[in-house]
Amino acid sequence: MKIGILGTGMVGKTLATRLVELDHEVKMGSRTRDNPEATAWALAHGEGASHGTFADAAGFGELLVNATAGTASLTALEAAGADNLGGKTLMDVANTLDFSHGVPPSLAVVNTDSLGEQIQRTYPGLKVVKALNTMNCVLMADPAKLSGSHNVFVCGNDAQAKSLVMELLRSLGWPAEDIIDLGDIGAARGTEMLLPLWIRLMGVLGTPQFNFKIVR
């Protein structure tokens, strides 16, 4: 599948690398076409890997991934352009961590709204699916790095778009029974609000390599 990834940070690169390994064609997008890190990544990862602007990546992908910093996501999507986004499926893995008042970060959007909902409201035709934002990117891309089962949460308003994202998650190694469909995009409030606990846990456990499991 042709996948456009917005964001060339650690999360974007980790997901892009794994998706190229799985034989997808991936174009990473950033603010400028000559982003040195992204250019180097594309050169290093063979024919299936390419790089361009946010607009290039959004126009290229059949499936899009928002891996930008949550506080910059709406700006990145604006640069991508409504026409390039169209009625595509966007997997949103971002969190609005706000470090402007120091550490630990607060959330820039929270409680009565979420980034997932903001994106969906701004681009009503886009099919936003929030997923994977509750864990470190290494585990996003390769859940088997932890032994035993653990969960990924998925939410969005469009059933077909969720199916497409869940299929992608299964290809990354997520067993179907570990994928929890939380319903509509409003559930993004809950998954984004997991971040402060996640950050505290990373501190006390001394590693980002952990994840949440729902025990029933």
Place this chain on the structure above:
Amino acid sequence: MKIGILGTGMVGKTLATRLVELDHEVKMGSRTRDNPEATAWALAHGEGASHGTFADAAGFGELLVNATAGTASLTALEAAGADNLGGKTLMDVANTLDFSHGVPPSLAVVNTDSLGEQIQRTYPGLKVVKALNTMNCVLMADPAKLSGSHNVFVCGNDAQAKSLVMELLRSLGWPAEDIIDLGDIGAARGTEMLLPLWIRLMGVLGTPQFNFKIVR
């Protein structure tokens, strides 16, 4: 141990009942001394069970439990009285669920503050330990109701108070290895912000009998 429980709702009663069964002396506190539900509870649970006002319960307990609705906790603690609270340990299990704008509830205190921190700031001598607020009260009181291990989070500024709460948790059936110490009371932001996801999960799973486990 003598335990004072503030709040006579489902959470207070479930914890109180279990603690009496474990041979603690429990006084439940509510706004009025003649609260019919609490009076009936005390009559039904034998010698170790009693009921009074918030002030009565706070004065009685060596260990206190805040099981009031989070949006009413500061009012209840004011009624309990700073003198009765003194330098005691308060296990705070409350969440500031705000239903005033409908369902799902938002949180009345969130992101850059938490109820646990508010209580600690208001009563600097009190040793506030946030715990158990991330699950249904049946599991708080009896974690073995779920098979397999799952976690309870504890945070607070006073190490001795945390030890006391962890000892109580172990007596309720929480294995030591399932109790995660998150550090100071600032971590209450994270555990309180888990509630929106918890509520959504309850809806999609169709039961409140589930809990979070951290998989490493």
